[in-house]
Amino acid sequence: MPLSPSGLDIEPGRLVAGVDIGGTKAEAVLIDHRGCEVARSRVATTTGATGVVASVLAAIADAHANVRAASARSPICAVGIGVPGAVDVATGTVARAVNLAVAGLPLARLVGGALSCPVIVDNDVNLAAFGLARSLQPPVGSLAFLNLGTGMGAGIVLGGAIVRGTHGAAGEIGHLCFDPSGPRCGCGMNGCLELYASGSGLLRASGGMTASEVFERARRDEATASEIVERFAAALAEAIRMLAQTYDPDVIALGGGVFASLDVFMPRVRAILAQWADASDFVRSLGIGDRVAVVDGARGVAATGAALWAADVPAGTRVAAQPGHEKSTGTMPMRFGSR
Numbered sequence: 001m002p003l004s005p006s007g008l009d010i011e012p013g014r015l016v017a018g019v020d021i022g023g024t025k026a027e028a029v030l031i032d033h034r035g036c037e038v039a040r041s042r043v044a045t046t047t048g049a050t051g052v053v054a055s056v057l058a059a060i061a062d063a064h065a066n067v068r069a070a071s072a073r074s075p076i077c078a079v080g081i082g083v084p085g086a087v088d089v090a091t092g093t094v095a096r097a098v099n100l101a102v103a104g105l106p107l108a109r110l111v112g113g114a115l116s117c118p119v120i121v122d123n124d125v126n127l128a129a130f131g132l133a134r135s136l137q138p139p140v141g142s143l144a145f146l147n148l149g150t151g152m153g154a155g156i157v158l159g160g161a162i163v164r165g166t167h168g169a170a171g172e173i174g175h176l177c178f179d180p181s182g183p184r185c186g187c188g189m190n191g192c193l194e195l196y197a198s199g200s201g202l203l204r205a206s207g208g209m210t211a212s213e214v215f216e217r218a219r220r221d222e223a224t225a226s227e228i229v230e231r232f233a234a235a236l237a238e239a240i241r242m243l244a245q246t247y248d249p250d251v252i253a254l255g256g257g258v259f260a261s262l263d264v265f266m267p268r269v270r271a272i273l274a275q276w277a278d279a280s281d282f283v284r285s286l287g288i289g290d291r292v293a294v295v296d297g298a299r300g301v302a303a304t305g306a307a308l309w310a311a312d313v314p315a316g317t318r319v320a321a322q323p324g325h326e327k328s329t330g331t332m333p334m335r336f337g338s339r
């Protein structure tokens, strides 16, 4: 079934590649002119400028070799790349990606030179949001993808397009205030949401435990861990409400590494959303809980989003954005689960 047949600008007989490059693996997907996935591949990432370019090319070559029918192994006419870091979308330059150990890398130019085709580069959370919005059946025009990995950040799609903002800060809700009397955040402000609802936040609050350890202890009703998870759930619920009341999207998708333990905290999050709906006619009218869905982290939807976006955005019509757009990522999800 086509991922989304509308808006694709691929000639029949051509393929578009999407790549999601993370610190440990690079995933590539190839789509045809109907938006159908024809092949997918995953290779180990080598970090550093030379390694990142080589990893992107290796993932694409591997996916191309995986195309089942030789007759369908058409030339690649465009490439989209999702990067876990700050990207200057206008030039396709990775301003900074700590996990990839690169800064100021002209990724679009280097990959485009090697493959002789246009290349677009964006933040991976943005592309995951775009891929999710377009992959849903039926596709939705607006979606917020809240990614909880080491940090907290959201990718925003409105009117079918990725929203970045003047400073690339759209969706940077991890550094909105949850508790004004809370500890100082790395951003310089106090009590940011990310200090409570993220992998690094759990690590700090627990004095060094991983997210899965904290959730496992909460599962056993250990008091300290349960308190930490209560605050985690409260901050996550607040983040969801902020997204609902600022962007008002059709779907608020939740994803990232911590959602392997969603049985521990999602009932609490849903209970908080229900309390607000009980207390406020206004909040109830928004039906926030009905729009929340957790994304399965099994396969990368950022690669799909990268391919669909590259197919949608031909060279020369790229959307300009400022550098400095950096959202933390965890595992990029693929399948969209209801709860």
Ligand SMILES: [Zn+2]
Pocket (backbone or CB within 6 Å): 174, 175, 176, 185, 186, 187, 188, 189, 192, 194
């Ligand atoms: Zn902060």
